[in-house]
Amino acid sequence: xxxxxxxxxxxxxLLGLSAALALLISSAITIYSTYLSESRASLRVLHQLTxxxxxxxxxxxxxxxxxxxxxxxxxxxxxxxxxxxxxxDESGRPLAEYRAARVSGAQVPQLQAGVQARIRAxxxxxxxxxxxxxxxxxxxxxxxxxxxxxxxxxxxxxxVADTGVVWAKIRELVLLQAATSVxxxxxxxxxSFKLQSLFTRPIMKLMGAMQDVARTKNYRASLEAERRDEFxxxxxxxNAMLSDIRERDDRLSLxxxxxxxxxxANRRHAMDSLQTMLARAQRKGEPLGVIMLDIDAFKAxxxxxxxxAGDRVLQEVARVLQANARDYDLVARLGGEEFLVVCDGxxxxxxxxxxxxxxxxxxxxxxxxxADALFHVTVSLGVHSAVPRSTHEDIEKxxxxxxxxxxxAKQAGRNRYMVA
Amino acid sequence: xxxxxxxxxxxxxxxxxWAGDEERKLEAVFIGRFASYxxxxxxxxxxxxxxxxxxxxxxxxxDDLYRDKRIHNKPIELRYATRLDQVGxxxxxxxxxxxxxxxxxxxxxxxxxxxxxxxxxxxxxxxxGIIQLDFxxxxxxxxxxxxxxxxxxxxxxxxxxxxxxxxxxxxx
Numbered sequence: 261x262x263x264x265x266x267x268x269x270x271x272x273x274l275l276g277l278s279a280a281l282a283l284l285i286s287s288a289i290t291i292y293s294t295y296l297s298e299s300r301a302s303l304r305v306l307h308q309l310t311x312x313x314x315x316x317x318x319x320x321x322x323x324x325x326x327x328x329x330x331x332x333x334x335x336x337x338x339x340x341x342x343x344x345x346x347x348x349d350e351s352g353r354p355l356a357e358y359r360a361a362r363v364s365g366a367q368v369p370q371l372q373a374g375v376q377a378r379i380r381a382x383x384x385x386x387x388x389x390x391x392x393x394x395x396x397x398x399x400x401x402x403x404x405x406x407x408x409x410x411x412x413x414x415x416x417x418x419x420v421a422d423t424g425v426v427w428a429k430i431r432e433l434v435l436l437q438a439a440t441s442v443x444x445x446x447x448x449x450x451x452s453f454k455l456q457s458l459f460t461r462p463i464m465k466l467m468g469a470m471q472d473v474a475r476t477k478n479y480r481a482s483l484e485a486e487r488r489d490e491f492x493x494x495x496x497x498x499n500a501m502l503s504d505i506r507e508r509d510d511r512l513s514l515x516x517x518x519x520x521x522x523x524x525a526n527r528r529h530a531m532d533s534l535q536t537m538l539a540r541a542q543r544k545g546e547p548l549g550v551i552m553l554d555i556d557a558f559k560a561x562x563x564x565x566x567x568x569a570g571d572r573v574l575q576e577v578a579r580v581l582q583a584n585a586r587d588y589d590l591v592a593r594l595g596g597e598e599f600l601v602v603c604d605g606x607x608x609x610x611x612x613x614x615x616x617x618x619x620x621x622x623x624x625x626x627x628x629x630x631a632d633a634l635f636h637v638t639v640s641l642g643v644h645s646a647v648p649r650s651t652h653e654d655i656e657k658x659x660x661x662x663x664x665x666x667x668x669a670k671q672a673g674r675n676r677y678m679v680a
Numbered sequence: 681x682x683x684x685x686x687x688x689x690x691x692x693x694x695x696x697x698w699a700g701d702e703e704r705k706l707e708a709v710f711i712g713r714f715a716s717y718x719x720x721x722x723x724x725x726x727x728x729x730x731x732x733x734x735x736x737x738x739x740x741x742x743d744d745l746y747r748d749k750r751i752h753n754k755p756i757e758l759r760y761a762t763r764l765d766q767v768g769x770x771x772x773x774x775x776x777x778x779x780x781x782x783x784x785x786x787x788x789x790x791x792x793x794x795x796x797x798x799x800x801x802x803x804x805x806x807x808x809g810i811i812q813l814d815f816x817x818x819x820x821x822x823x824x825x826x827x828x829x830x831x832x833x834x835x836x837x838x839x840x841x842x843x844x845x846x847x848x849x850x851x852x
Binding site: 316319325326409410 | 706710712713716717819820822837839840842843
C-alpha cells in the first residue's frame with residue numbers, strides 16, 4: 261500500500277511521524293521529570309512546614325501543652341492541601357491534631373491509622389535528631405519528624421497532605437504539551453509540505469527527463485549537473501548514461517551507414533539518402549545528377565599488386581571522390597570497385613564537370629603499392645541528370661541510365677565518362 | 681462496715697493519689713525544662729544550681745531525675761534550704777513557702793541576685809515571682825511574669841512564652 265503513495269506524501273508522512281514520535285518521547289520525559297521535581301518540591305514544602313512547626317512545638321511538647329500544640333497545628337489551615345497533622349508525645353500518645361475541614365468523617369480514622377502505623381514502623385528513624393520519614397503515593401504524601409528536647413526525643417510531628425498540587429501541575433503541563441505538540445505538528449506538516457519539494461523536485465525532474473527520452477528517443481537531452489548533492493551525482497550518472505547511449509548509437513549508425521574500408525556511405529545508406537534527395541528534387545522541380553563509377557581493370561590491380569594494394573586503391577579513389585564532389589553531394593561505395601556520386605541540384609553540365617574532375621583526379625593520383633613502387637589507376641563513369649517525376653520509379657531509372665552510360669564508357673575504352 | 685468504708689475511701693482516693701504523683705513528676709521534669717528556655721547573666725559557676733526553699737514535696741524525685749543530667753551544659757547540683765538565709769548562690773529557686781510575706785522576701789532576694797523563681801503558689805506570678813506552675817485536670821498551666829524576669833536580668837525564650845500565660849506588667 262505504501263508503495264502506491266507518491267514520494268511527496270511519503271516524505272510528509274515520514275516527517276510527520278518522526279516529529280510526532282519525537283514530540284511524544286520529549287513530552288513523556290518532560291512530564292515524568294516534572295512529576296519528579298513537583299513531588300520533590302511538594303515534599304520540600306512539607307519538610308519546611310514540619311521544620312518550622314517542630315521548632316515551635318518543642319515547648320508545647322516539653323510542657324505537655326495540648327492547647328498550644330493544637331493552636332500551632334491549626335495554623336496549617338492556610339494550606340488547603342494539608343489534610344491531617346498529628347503531634348505524638350514521647351509516650352506515643354497524640355497530644356494534638358489538626359484535620360482539614362474537607363476531610364470526610366470516614367477518611368479521618370483511615371488517615372490517623374495510616375500515620376500512627378507509619379510512626380510505629382519508623383520508630384528507629386524517628387529517634388535520630390536528623391531523622392525523618394517521607395512518603396508519597398498517588399493520593400497522599402507525608403513527612404514525619406521527631407521533636408527533640410535537650411538531645412532526647414520528646415515527640416513526633418506528622419503532616420499529611422494530598423497530592424493535588426502535583427497533579428494540578430501535571431494536568432497543566434499535559435495540556436500545555438498537548439497544545440504545543442499539536443501546534444508544532446501542524447507547523448511541521450506545513451513546513452514539510454513546503455520543503456518536500458526540495459527532495460521531490462529533483463526526482464520529478466529526473467523522472468520527467470527519463471519520460472521525455474523514452475517518448476522522443478532524443479538521447480541528446482541532458483540535465484543540469486551543477487548540483488553538488490546526491491541528486492547532482494544522479495544527474496551526472498543520467499547524463500553519462502545518455503552520452504554512452506549516444507556514442508553507441510553514433511557508432512552503430514556509422515557502422516550501419518558507412519563503408520568500413522573507405523569511410524564513404526555504404527550502399528544501403530546511399531539508397532536512403534538518394535531517396536531523400538530525389539524527393540526534395542522532385543518537390544522543388546530541380547534536376548538531380550547521378551554518376552556511376554567503376555575502377556578500370558581492378559582485378560588486374562589485385563592480381564599484380566596484391567589485395568592490400570587493391571584496398572589502398574579503393575581508399576585513394578574514395579579520397580579523390582570526396583575531394584572533387586561538392587559538400588552537399590552524396591558519395592558512396594556501392595560494393596567492390598563500384599561507386600556512386602549524386603549531385604544535388606546537378607544539371608547535366610554540373611554533373612559532367614564533377615565527373616570529369618573525378619576522372620582526372622583519379623588518373624593523376626599516384627598510389628603506393630607497398631613495395632616502394634608507385635602506380636595509378638583510371639575510372640570509367642556514367643553520367644545521368646534529370647528532374648525526377650516520381651520517387652521510387654526514378655531511382656531505379658536514373659541508376660539504370662547512369663549504369664548504362666558507364667557500360668558504354670567501359671566499351672569505349674575506359675578512363676572516360678559517358679552521358680546517358 | 682468501717683473497713684468497707686475505708687476501702688471505698690481508698691478506692692476513691694487512689695486516682696487522685698496517682699494524679700498527684702504524676703503531676704509531681706511532671707513538675708520535677710518541668711523545672712529543668714524551664715531552665716532550657718531561659719538565659720541567665722553570665723556567672724562563673726561550674727554547676728547549674730537548683731535550690732528548693734522550705735518543704736521538699738519531691739522526696740528523692742529531683743535527685744533521681746537530675747543525677748548525671750546537665751543544664752546549659754553544666755552538671756546539676758540540687759540544694760535544699762529551709763530558710764532564705766540558707767540560699768546561697770543558685771540559678772533556680774523552687775519556692776514552697778506557705779507564707780506570702782516569706783515568698784515576697786524570697787522573690788526580692790532572687791530579683792537582686794538574678795535567680796529564676798518557680799512556685800506553684802497561687803498569685804505567685806502576680807506578686808513578682810517569675811514562673812507560676814500549677815496543674816488543672818492533670819494539665820500544666822504556666823504563668824510567667826515577664827517583667828519580673830527582665831528585672832532579674834533573665835531572658836525567657838519565645839517558645840516558652842508562646843505556651844504560657846504571660847504577665848507583661850504588674851497585671852496579666
